[in-house]
Amino acid sequence: MRTTVAEHLAALLKRHGVEFAFGIPGGDWLPYMDAMRRAGIRFVLVANEASAGFMAAVHAWYRPAPGLCFATFGPGATNLATGIGGAYLDRAAVLALTHEQPDAMAGRTVQMGIDHQALMRPLTKWSVRLGPANIDAVLAKAVGIATAEQPGPVHIGIPAGIAEAECEATEGEPASRPALAPPEPRLLASMERLLAGKAKPLLAVGPGALRFGLGPLVEAVAARHRLPVVVTPMAKGVVDEDGPSYAGTLMHALSDRVALTYSQADIVIGVGYDPVEFNYEEWMPPVPLVSVDPTPADIDPRAYPSVLSVGGDPRPALEALLGLPPLDSAWDLGAMRRRREEMFAAFLPGKAGFGPLAAVAILRELLPEDGILACDVGAHSHLLGQAWKARHPYGFLISNGWSSMGFGVPAAIAAKLSMPDRKVACVTGDGGFMMMAGEMATARRLGLPIVFIVMADRSLSLIRIKQMKRGEDEGDTALGPAGMPGMGNVFGVPAVTVGDAASYRAALAGALEAEGPVIIEALIDPREYEGLVLRKHR
Numbered sequence: 001m002r003t004t005v006a007e008h009l010a011a012l013l014k015r016h017g018v019e020f021a022f023g024i025p026g027g028d029w030l031p032y033m034d035a036m037r038r039a040g041i042r043f044v045l046v047a048n049e050a051s052a053g054f055m056a057a058v059h060a061w062y063r064p065a066p067g068l069c070f071a072t073f074g075p076g077a078t079n080l081a082t083g084i085g086g087a088y089l090d091r092a093a094v095l096a097l098t099h100e101q102p103d104a105m106a107g108r109t110v111q112m113g114i115d116h117q118a119l120m121r122p123l124t125k126w127s128v129r130l131g132p133a134n135i136d137a138v139l140a141k142a143v144g145i146a147t148a149e150q151p152g153p154v155h156i157g158i159p160a161g162i163a164e165a166e167c168e169a170t171e172g173e174p175a176s177r178p179a180l181a182p183p184e185p186r187l188l189a190s191m192e193r194l195l196a197g198k199a200k201p202l203l204a205v206g207p208g209a210l211r212f213g214l215g216p217l218v219e220a221v222a223a224r225h226r227l228p229v230v231v232t233p234m235a236k237g238v239v240d241e242d243g244p245s246y247a248g249t250l251m252h253a254l255s256d257r258v259a260l261t262y263s264q265a266d267i268v269i270g271v272g273y274d275p276v277e278f279n280y281e282e283w284m285p286p287v288p289l290v291s292v293d294p295t296p297a298d299i300d301p302r303a304y305p306s307v308l309s310v311g312g313d314p315r316p317a318l319e320a321l322l323g324l325p326p327l328d329s330a331w332d333l334g335a336m337r338r339r340r341e342e343m344f345a346a347f348l349p350g351k352a353g354f355g356p357l358a359a360v361a362i363l364r365e366l367l368p369e370d371g372i373l374a375c376d377v378g379a380h381s382h383l384l385g386q387a388w389k390a391r392h393p394y395g396f397l398i399s400n401g402w403s404s405m406g407f408g409v410p411a412a413i414a415a416k417l418s419m420p421d422r423k424v425a426c427v428t429g430d431g432g433f434m435m436m437a438g439e440m441a442t443a444r445r446l447g448l449p450i451v452f453i454v455m456a457d458r459s460l461s462l463i464r465i466k467q468m469k470r471g472e473d474e475g476d477t478a479l480g481p482a483g484m485p486g487m488g489n490v491f492g493v494p495a496v497t498v499g500d501a502a503s504y505r506a507a508l509a510g511a512l513e514a515e516g517p518v519i520i521e522a523l524i525d526p527r528e529y530e531g532l533v534l535r536k537h538r
Contacts, residue, residue: 005132006163008170010035012139017065018095020044020417022052023080026072028099031163041068044417044446047438049076051410053083054399057092057153058374058414061394066093066146066154067414073099073160077116082404084123087153089276089401090234091207093146094153096120100129102159120155127155132167148178149294150274151211180294183312188320190308191290194267195321199330202265203227204250204284207234208272208293208314210393215239217318218271224322226329228261228336232277233381233400237390247336248343251278252385253532257343259283261336269321270297272314276401280304292317346532347387349501355528356380356455358501360387360427363453366508368423372397372415376408376428379529380455384427406435409452413439416448423512425451430458430521441491443517451511452493452519457526495519 003011010032013021021036022044023029033043046052049071056067067087071080077098087094098116101108120127126145130138142154195201205218215238222229222245229245231238239246248258262268263285270280270291280289280299288306291297296309310317349358360383367373374397375384381398390396397415399407412426428436433454443450489495496511496519498504504522511518 001169002166003169004031004035004164005130005135005167006031006035007039008135008167009130009139010039010041011169012135013068013095014039014041016139016143017063018068019063019065020055020059021068021070022046022055022059022414023070023097024049024052024072024076025070026076026099028160028163029070029072032070032158044442046410046442048436049079050082050404050406051413051436051439051442053080053094053096053153054086054404054407054410055083055414055417056094056096057083057087057090058397058411059418060087060092060094060151061397062415062418064147066095066143068095068097070097071099073101073116074114077114077119081119081123082406083410084120084153084155086399086402086404086407088123088125090399091150091152091211091274091276091401093143093151095142095146096124096153096155098155098157099160100157102161116155116157120157123153124155125152127157129157129159130162131159132162132165135167136170144178149180150208180313182316183310183314187308187310188317191310191317191320192324194288194290194306194308195324195327198267199328200264200266201225201227201327201329202262202268203229203245203271204262204268204273205229205231205235205238205271206273206277206293207232208274208295209235209238210272212272212314213393214271214314214318215393217315217322219243219245221318221321225324225327226331226333227327228331228333230258230262232273233385233398234274234277235272236385236388236396236398237393241389244333244337246340248340249386250283252381253383254343254346254386255283257339258386260339264331271318273297274401275299344387347383353525354500354504354523355525356383357387357528359453359455359504359522359524360384362501362505362508363425363427364388366505366512367425371395371423371425372412372419374398374408374412374415374424374426376426376432377403377405378429378432378455379526380427380429383529383532405429405432408432409436409439412450412452413443413446413448416450417446424448425453425512427453427455430454430456437490440493440517440519444492447516449514450517451508451514452517453508454519454521456497456521456523490519493517493519495521497521497523499523 052069056069060067228247247261408428
């Protein structure tokens with residue numbers, strides 16, 4: 001059956017499970033918008049193309065299908081590149097579409113004309129140019145590459161002017177997420193030999209464990225062999241943070257206390273661990289490493305000569321560990337529990353003043369257990385990465401691979417669109433909020449009940465702390481006086497400013513029951529950060 005490129009592309013995207021298209025349209029995009037609407041794909045207009053990339057990535061975390069984002073020529077594509085970099089280093093399956101100059105103008109000097117293929121190639125797993133004759137093959141390959149381990153973005157350039165060209169429609173089956181082979185038996189045997197005689201194995205769990213749903217297996221292995229578990233920030237929620245095996249989050253606030261546990265390890269078992277957050281060398285003692293992940297371990301072999309990458313599907317490796325006789329563990333889990341409890345006690349707010357500790361504690365109290373918190377990048381992210389007890393997978397969203405300021409606001413919007421029955425909140429600094437304030441118009445237009453909490457300390461606190469430690473002038477990172485722009489709202493979203501715990505609690509309780517988005521500007525004392533973040537961890 002003959003159809004148009006726009007209609008066929010929209011039908012294929014829908015067949016592959018795409019639900020939303022995030023972006024800002026150009027004129028050449030209009031036929032695709034219309035075709036997607038008729039195919040059942042919802043177009044979400046954003047304020048900045050970077051947000052489109054972040055939203056597509058977060059949506060992909062909640063779905064087996066890739067997220068979809070779009071930008072037009074030149075500046076649209078360069079803006080989108082920031083969000084695509086997030087999908088690349090935060091490991092999210094995303095299809096990024098951009099319009100490109102038509103074949104007749106290739107290599108010519110033209111308005112908004114840059115080489116999108118060259119731009120996107122370093123930020124994606126694959127970049128390709130679409131044509132009327134290769135739509136099926138390109139899309140099937142793109143989905144397969146995007147969803148394969150490690151998941152990431154694929155860029156598809158669409159030449160301008162082909163939307164209404166005729167092409168042949170097909171009814172082929174959508175590509176499925178590539179299956180992983182089980183690990184080789186010899187590698188499982190090697191893992192067992194490495195563990196023999198070890199007194200203090202440690203489980204280091206990363207975001208791959210979330211993707212594979214390994215939380216219950218990790219907890220079972222830890223319980224059987226009496227092993228501590230440390231997690232990376234992007235893996236929060238994979239295990240119970242009040243459970244007997246939980247030792248803390250790596251490399252975030254009070255990480256020196258977590259180091260009191262992991263520094264005792266005589267072997268580390270990395271489960272879904274991704275060095276894009278922290279290289280092993282940044283924290284791991286000089287002991288053998290067993291990497292349970294489809295991707296080979298990335299570690300300096302000169303410093304760590306004993307490394308075993310099990311590879312393949314990680315589940316059989318954990319099942320093999322679970323099937324071993326209980327190890328002769330020398331861990332003092334009671335002492336570890338006391339260290340953990342003392343660490344969490346240090347996050348309890350004092351009675352004087354109003355700082356980030358009170359803001360976080362009250363939010364954890366009022367946000368439902370099944371709620372979702374999107375965390376922007378900044379000093380508050382180092383605090384939340386340790387202090388926030390995540391209760392379920394993908395209940396705590398953070399960009400710790402790309403680590404881009406501005407992630408929090410679009411992440412919260414995508415989370416609410418993906419999980420409409422969950423309460424969603426965002427914690428951002430005033431610097432990060434300034435970057436994405438335009439998305440308040442998006443949240444309001446979509447009628448999304450999200451609470452945006454701005455930790456307003458009038459500076460780039462994380463950089464200010466680094467300046468302070470170096471004895472440098474802190475004035476250049478000041479953001480000016482507190483106060484949101486506008487008359488009690490930002491792009492129509494009501495904004496309330498609070499400066500004490502009681503007012504904050506009342507505002508938050510009301511905002512969580514509101515029918516639309518609400519901004520809470522929390523005027524915090526940032527001095528609490530100074531004793532909590534950027535502590536030595538080795």
